Amino acid sequence: MPNFTRCFPLLADSVKDAVLLLDREGGVLSANRAAEELLGIDRRAPASRRLGEFVDAEPDRMAAILKQWARSNKSTASRLRLRAASGTVSDFQCEGHAILPLPGAERLIFVSCRRTELAGVRFVALGAQVARLEREVRSRRAAEARAVQLNEQLEVRVAERTAELRAANLELEHTVAHLQAAQSELTVQETMASLGRLVAGIAHEVNTPIGVGLLSASHLRDRVLAFQKTYRSGRVHRKDIESFMGSADEASAILLTNIKRASDLIRSFKQVAVDQSSGSWRRYSLHEYIEETLLSLKPQLRGSGHKLEVSVDEGVEIFGNPGVLYQVVSNLVMNSVVHAFDGDRQGTIGVRGWQSDDRVSVEVCDDGGGIREEHLERLFEPFFTTKRGRGGTGLGLHLVHNLVSQQLGGEIRCHSEVGRGTTFEISFPSRIDSREPMRSSLDA
Ligand SMILES: Nc1ncnc2c1ncn2[C@@H]1O[C@H](COP(=O)(O)OP(=O)(O)O)[C@@H](O)[C@H]1O
Numbered sequence: 001m002p003n004f005t006r007c008f009p010l011l012a013d014s015v016k017d018a019v020l021l022l023d024r025e026g027g028v029l030s031a032n033r034a035a036e037e038l039l040g041i042d043r044r045a046p047a048s049r050r051l052g053e054f055v056d057a058e059p060d061r062m063a064a065i066l067k068q069w070a071r072s073n074k075s076t077a078s079r080l081r082l083r084a085a086s087g088t089v090s091d092f093q094c095e096g097h098a099i100l101p102l103p104g105a106e107r108l109i110f111v112s113c114r115r116t117e118l119a120g121v122r123f124v125a126l127g128a129q130v131a132r133l134e135r136e137v138r139s140r141r142a143a144e145a146r147a148v149q150l151n152e153q154l155e156v157r158v159a160e161r162t163a164e165l166r167a168a169n170l171e172l173e174h175t176v177a178h179l180q181a182a183q184s185e186l187t188v189q190e191t192m193a194s195l196g197r198l199v200a201g202i203a204h205e206v207n208t209p210i211g212v213g214l215l216s217a218s219h220l221r222d223r224v225l226a227f228q229k230t231y232r233s234g235r236v237h238r239k240d241i242e243s244f245m246g247s248a249d250e251a252s253a254i255l256l257t258n259i260k261r262a263s264d265l266i267r268s269f270k271q272v273a274v275d276q277s278s279g280s281w282r283r284y285s286l287h288e289y290i291e292e293t294l295l296s297l298k299p300q301l302r303g304s305g306h307k308l309e310v311s312v313d314e315g316v317e318i319f320g321n322p323g324v325l326y327q328v329v330s331n332l333v334m335n336s337v338v339h340a341f342d343g344d345r346q347g348t349i350g351v352r353g354w355q356s357d358d359r360v361s362v363e364v365c366d367d368g369g370g371i372r373e374e375h376l377e378r379l380f381e382p383f384f385t386t387k388r389g390r391g392g393t394g395l396g397l398h399l400v401h402n403l404v405s406q407q408l409g410g411e412i413r414c415h416s417e418v419g420r421g422t423t424f425e426i427s428f429p430s431r432i433d434s435r436e437p438m439r440s441s442l443d444a
């Protein structure tokens with residue numbers, strides 16, 4: 001019998017219900033694990049406990065139930081309220097019957113307790129709730145994990161983008177630096193181009209008086225030789241002397257005029273060239289300077305066949321760097337030559353200059369094709385040209401704009417309408433303070 005009592009827990013442990021082995025008075029002989037957990041019975045000393053301790057029932061009713069279980073080996077169910085070790089009291093369906101472990105031994109009671117339907121339903125409801133909570137916790141965890149992952153991805157993406165942007169920025173900086181270098185090089189080229197025009201102008205203009213001078217010098221020499229011959233023959237007549245003197249007078253006058261003309265031209269060109277390269281400040285006459293500038297452009301103007309109308313007030317004096325004015329006027333006039341007239345059409349280019357109060361105005365206009373409205377606002381942008389690939393750099397007006405605003409301290413405006421010609425008007429103070437810092441033409 002004691003063996004059975006000892007074996008009992010081993011056999012009953014696999015059962016989920018709380019199972020107890022009682023003596024006829026309800027004393028606990030043995031308990032399975034479920035009963036131990038539910039009721040808090042110490043399996044090593046179960047004998048000290050009684051079923052009555054755990055049952056919330058009248059002692060009489062308990063005694064009657066025990067008696068009924070002990071009487072029959074057929075299971076009888078009773079609904080009992082059991083107090084769990086945790087203190088909670090719930091309804092249990094307790095089924096008990098008598099067992100006789102060995103013939104002749106004392107009867108024992110086998111009781112198996114299961115939560116009633118009601119408790120089961122509550123338990124199921126609770127279980128469902130727990131399951132739902134668990135699900136919720138799981139989905140929240142998943143969402144959290146997703147968020148963390150997204151965050152990481154986002155960080156990676158942001159880092160990637162930042163790196164990309166930084167690289168693009170760097171490239172852009174390089175490009176800008178490159179462009180600036182190219183721009184300043186081209187600006188220098190543009191300046192060189194006008195110097196080139198200047199040299200061509202000198203060569204061309206000086207050519208004429210020198211040519212004429214040469215002609216009359218050689219004519220004079222011929223006359224001198226002829227006269228010498230006559231003189232040596234000893235047959236000199238009065239009319240020979242008079243004719244020779246007339247020719248000599250004429251030839252020397254022509255010679256003088258032309259050499260003086262050449263000398264004047266060279267002097268003025270030299271001045272323009274020195275102004276170009278030295279950037280020195282001096283007092284100069286607007287009239288004379290524009291005349292000299294246009295003189296240097298004559299070869300191109302003559303080649304184009306356009307008419308040039310110049311009207312510059314005499315007596316307008318400017319204190320400043322005349323090389324700047326040369327650049328400005330020659331660029332504007334050459335733009336009219338190059339851009340204003342299509343094909344063979346010959347037009348008129350006008351240059352005017354005047355002073356009002358202490359401001360000087362210079363206007364370069366043409367009656368050419370004009371400039372389209374969408375081009376007008378881009379005119380002074382560096383590299384804006386409608387003659388790309390055909391000699392245009394798009395730096396001429398950019399240079400002009402910078403020279404006018406930064407070196408002359410003035411403004412430039414352009415009025416133009418398609419089909420109605422173009423006018424560039426610049427206005428600047430007649431005295432420019434040379435102490436003003438000279439900024440690079442690329443600063444704009
Ligand atoms: N007098 C003008 N008539 C018509 N278009 C002009 C005139 N002056 C300038 N332009 C326009 O302005 C553009 C820019 O001129 P510019 O900066 O000097 O560059 P580029 O002469 O190298 O083309 C020209 O390409 C042309 O389209």
Ligand SMILES: [Mg+2]
Pocket residue numbers: 331334335396397
């Ligand atoms: Mg130009």
